[in-house]
Each structure stands twice: as structure tokens, then as C-alpha cells.
Amino acid sequence: MESYPPLPLSSPVPVAPPLLNWAGNYRYSTTQLAQADSVEEVQEIVRTTDQLKVLGSRHCFNGIADSTQQLLSLGATEQAIYLDTDAHTVTVPASITYGRLAPTLHSQGFALHNLASLPHISVVGACATATHGSGIQHGNLATAVRAMEFVLASGEVRVLSPETDGDEFLGAVVHVGALGVVTKLTLAMEPTFQLRQDVYENLPLTQVCEHFAAIQASAYSVSLFTDWQDESITQVWLKQRLVPGVPLQPAPSEFFGAQRATQDLHPLAGLSPVNCTEQMGVPGPWHDRLPHFRLGFTPSSGQELQSEYFVPLRHAQEAIRAVACLHEHLRPCLQVSEMRTVAADALWLSPCYQQDSLAIHFTWKPDWAAVSRVLPLLERELSPFGVRPHWGKLFTLSATQLQSQYEKLPAFQALMAQYDPKGKFRNAFINTYLARPL
Template identity: 45%
Template sequence: MTERTGAGRNWAGNLEYGAARIARPTSVDELSELVASAANAGAPGGATRVRALGSRHSFNRIADTEGLLVETAGLPAHVEIDAEARTARVSAGLRHGEVAEALDREGWALANLASLPHISVAGAVATGTHGSGDRLGSLATQVAALELVAADGSLRRLRRGEPDFDGAVVGLGALGVVTALELDIEPTYEVAQRVFERLPLEAVLADLDAVTGLATSTSLFTTWRDPDVIDQLWLKQRTDAAASEALPETLAAMGVHAATVKRHPLPGVSAEHCTDQLGLPGPWFERLPHFKLGFTPSNGDELQSEFLVPREHAADAIAAVRGLAGSIAPLLQVCEIRTVAADTLWLSSSYERPALGLHFTWLPDQPAVEALLPTLQAALAPFEARPHWGKLFDVAEASERMPQLYARWNDFRSLAARYDPNGVFRNDLLERLGL
């Protein structure tokens, strides 16, 4: 195990971690000892606070603490496939791209991936991170079981169907340090990706369900510089599934055409590091993300926010964002619109409702972005918008609405108190949210 003072910065470079020290355990036993020692530190009833740190891809302080940060990437790396159960047990610190490559070598796959394959499995799951697809849930819905080191240093295992499972999966790091997850897998498959350009927004809003249902995974990109146009439509279609029969008719009615060269979501940016397009079939893990695993995205060049609204409010929420285009566009690199299927995970942004995500990739101007967020959240509040846990949002505004946004909010508070009665895994952000 290695230990040092100062934890450095996050992936985007917009925050410096406040932890007094950071440790990188190389075994679950070492991690258990660290947590147990922290729980017993300080004055009677006190504890050194602990948070887990994965690929550092959160844009807020959900993974921060003033005490001890634990890097999960140092734990033994493994991807153990159980073909009969159709699950794979993976170490929490692995990145999704690394897991995907290991699975594909053995003829297996995941149902979906996020747009970036560079994020850690446990971090993505704990924050409810997702890809896109009307029938595809968040990455957390792939979890069949999880193991975590609890506040007393003990190793606990929860399986799908057990009483605490649905509350623990999207756990925000509040229950313990996740060490391994079992993920649902399926036989490997191929995906073909095509990009279409300049869709009239009014036509999209007139039949949004038809547009998002055109492929296995669908993403709409716009800069809001022209509030009447969606700049790009990315369609990722499994080759082993029937393509939408409405595709030619729907797009022809809009007067849109397929891109004839590879595109990047950001206007004018080279598409060299984007996954292959132009309808060329390829392995699932080389098409479902927007970017290639071998490419390290540019650190420090962006900030991110995302808000997810119930599907029935999707068109109205998009229209509300359009109404703020004049304020949003000067700070925006690109806005992605995508869909997520409903699930039963208590703190999932798709809990008991299919959702539409409004994702904002901002310019790296945090004061200006933070000044705009209250206005943006106020515009989306009538549509029950839930903020992505790992991205920038106005915490004060969101904290007042948490019990209304999440029907199991108080159940999760009780679950966290039961797993961590002395607050070892609490941090400032969770406390400000009411946990």
C-alpha cells in the first residue's frame, strides 16, 4: 500500500481535493484495515472520514473529504466470467473500457456503455451514470451483486432481490467502499453507427418518441447557437436487432441527410478520436461510446452538468432549455439529449420512470456556469428534473427538493445511517443534500 499527503485534482481540473491524505491499498484486507482504523480515530464518537476515489471523473465534490481518500484502482484487477449465470465479477477500480475488452475477448458483452469508456465501473454505478437508449437502463441496472467494505471494516455482499440491494447500488459512496461488482453479461454483438445533421427542432419535438426510438442508442447534439436546429443525431444500431422501419420515412420528412464524413459532437473539432461511424459495423465496445478508449480526453477543457426529466415532460423540458438558449450558448460547448429506461434503484435518476437526459458540456468557466445553474434548474424544476450526482448543479436548490424527487429518499437516509452510524463515509456534499 502507498500513502501520501495531498490528493491532487479531478479529471477536469476544476477542483482540488481537500483530503489530508490519500491511500492506495493493494488488497481488500488493506482497505478493510484502513477503514476500520479511520472509524476508530479521533475523539470518542468521532471518526476520520473516508471517501473512495476512482477515475476522478466527477465534476463536484461527491468523491471528496477532508480526511482520507482511498484509490480503488490499486485493488487487484480481475474480470471473472460465470458463463452459466451470465455474470462477470469485476474489480471496482477498473474502467469500463478495460472490462469491455476483457469480456469481448471471451465472447461476452454488456448491454450498454457510457459515452466515455474511461470512467471507473464503481464510480459510474454509484452516481447512476448512463448511456442512451429507450430500452436501456443506466449502467447501475447491470449490477447483479456488489461487495463493499463497510464502516466497521467488514466486507459485505448484497445481491439483486435482497432488501437493501436497490438502495445500495446507486449509493453515492455513503454506505462503504465498493470493492467488486457482478455485472449482467450477454453474448458479444456488433453495432453500426451513423450520424445525421441539422434536424429542425420543431419536427423533433413534434414526435420525440419516434426520433429517440430510431436506433438501439440515440443521441441528439446541439450548441443552441441556432435555437431552431438540432445539429447532429447519432444513431447506434445493434446489427443483431431489427432496425427501425420508420428510420427512412422519419428522417426524410425532416429533410435531413446522413453525414458523409466522420463527425465529432463539437462543431469544428477533429473526429479522429471518435468511435467509427458511416454505418461501418464493429464490436459493441467500439461503437456504443462516443470516444475511443485509446484516446485520453482533454483534461481541463470542460465542465459538465446533466438533468434528467420524466419522459412525459421531455418535449416541454427541451423547450424550456431552448428558451434559455441566449444565456446557455455563450457558455456551452455542446448539449447532448438522450434517453434512459426506468429502473427500481432508489437514487437512480430513472427510478420508476423512463427519463430524458439534458447533458451540458460547458466551457471551463466555473464561476459563470455556477451563476447560470440556478436559472437553468429553476426552468427545469416544474418538470421534476433530477441532477446527475457527479456533475455540477446548484446544491442549495436541489437539496430542498430531494424528498420530492426521490420517493425513497428517507429510506436511503435510514439505510446510510444503519450502514454507517458514525458518519465515516459522509462528506460535505452529502450533508448539504440532507444525508
């Protein structure tokens, strides 16, 4: 039997690198990351684990998906996409991103009703947190869900649909990871369509407040970018749906006092527009125009923190003026802000539950110390309007304030008790903002 000299006492013990989110601002509390290659493996991991959370594209900026014990990746599970052309639905695996799904649908002659600003995010994670696109006639991405398959804490596979489960389905769609591990989603489709994208510069803020409804109704999707510093909207992005057979017309040179851009632009001054979807009125398929950023390029700035707040659309002008008053506080830590509108829905934990909403998004510099001082000021100014934060982004609202804005929270808590009676899918975030004590 061969013998080997002992390792020197100074030899380092290998340590797993920390797991970080997409932006690098959040370090998960464990490096234990399991990967499931099938639904059966998901069931086995769930049955044999006391506490776990699922990691998707890691695009949340807070601890909503964190675990101190076990994280689970579904990146290697079934990759097939199932089209039901008669029902106009598509069933997708938990691992899929919009960037992979959308071109596939388009190639088969179909589309989704909306997309977020970047295609890099996972479908399941976006729907779980009620992430959204833009357009006053369009609900958030979760409103496309027509059925969901997930693994309960017991390991049982459950399928929910509005036809068989009614209100329970409406409660489960925006589940923020608190009910189980979603393994498949079925989404509504529609025939594919084309869009053009035109950008306008320097829209006076007075025009926004006086003509807000008309501005938001002017295109299929409307985004207003500003740094809140000079009483103007820096850029207006209009994504106009084209009507088949109707000739393409030149875009007007002026839009409520804003001037049409003469070159492609990035929402952040000084960054290359090569990262952005094509502008200048060039027609293109829906999935190449609805997002702001191209797949395969760095979305937004890449070095950032994010927050987003929703207020009822009826308070839009007041909320805009309230934020504008904080321009001096915003200046040191803000990169850019975006305003969009989202249609009301019936999903219990959606920030747009039963109210058309204005979403005010903030892309911050990666300086949490500075941002954490500004967020309470923003939340104080927006609180008279019943503000609701995006579940997966940074906020400092108290649990009491947040819970007061969700009338269906007690019903959701009952779902949690039913599906996960021992709190297997709970974590600090869920316990703080959503759960009753066990």
C-alpha cells in the first residue's frame, strides 16, 4: 500500500465561490445549488429537503429567491415547447427565457401580447413576480398564464387552470415562489405582428402632466425616460403596431413638443445604442421591438440597482409631480428613470390588481448606501397614492405598509398554508412581507 505525505497545514481548503444575482448586488446565503434534470428529480429534491428556493435568471435585486439551506436550478429540465394552435396556447418549461421562446413562437406565426424591457429574464420568474411590459391596454406578463404545473411541498405535482380552479388559480399565478416549484407554464398566444419603434427627445414635463392619457394611448407601448433634473422627459420610446396591408407612413417630426430623434439612442446618455432594439421607424417582428435591449448584448447599463413603484393610473399626474420634486435627492444616485402604464388584472398579488397603473422605474448607480437613503423619500411621497413596489426590486416599505395594499393577502396566506403547511418554500423575505407565523 503506497503512502503519501500529509498535506501541509497551510494548504487552503477549497471554498465554493459565492452565488450572486444578475447585477452582483445580492449574495445568496448558501452555495448549495442543486440542479434538476427532470420533473421527477424536482419532486425528489423537494421531498428530501427541509427548505429551498428556486433560482431562475437571477434578475431580482432583493432576497425574494434566497435560501440559507438549499437553492435549486431548473436549467437542465425538459426543454420542449408545446404549441396548441387550436387553443392558441404554448406550454413552456421552467427554464426558458423570453429570448429563447419569442423567436420560436414568431417562426411558427405566433406572438405573446407583451414583453419586458429585456428578453434575458425567465418566463417563470417574470410571471411569479408580475413583471410587466408597457401599454395601457396590456396586462403584465403574468396575465398571459393559462395553466401552471408545479411541485408542492409534499412532492406532489399539481396543475392549476382558471377552468378547473377559478379563484385559486388567480391567487397562484403571482406566487413569488411561496407555493411550490413551477415546472411548466401555459401561456396565451396571438398571431404574430410587426412593430415600428420611434424615439423622440425632450418632451416637456408639463405636456406629460397635461396630456398624459393621450401620450400613453399614442402607441402599442410607450416608455418615458428621464433623469428628473430639467423638467423634461429625455426620451419617449413609441412602439407602434403595424396593420397588415396599410402602407408605412413617415413618423411625425414632433410629438407633444418633443422632436423625433435623428439617430438610434440608448436610454442612458453616453452608452452605445448597439445594445438596443432597432429604432428610426424600421419595421420588425414584435420580439425585436417590444424589448428595449437586444438578446446577446448587455441590458441596461449592467452595473446598477433597480427599484420600481406602481400607483393607480388615476393618480399618475400627482405622482409624477411628487417624484419631480425630489430631483435634488435623485441626482447623486440615479442613472435613469422610466415610466410606463400597465392594465389592471385580477391576479391577487399583482401590483396592478384591479387598477390600471403607472409604473415608475429607477435604474440606480450601484451604491446601496446612497440608494437606501433615497428610497424612503420616494416611498413617502408616493404613499398617499397607495404605492406598491415591484416584488423583485429594491424597496424599504415596511411589511405593514406593503400588506395594507393587498386586499387578497389573507386569501393568499390561506393558499400558502394549504400548499406548504411547514414553510418549505419560505425564507426571510416571504416571512417578513407575506406569511402568517407558522
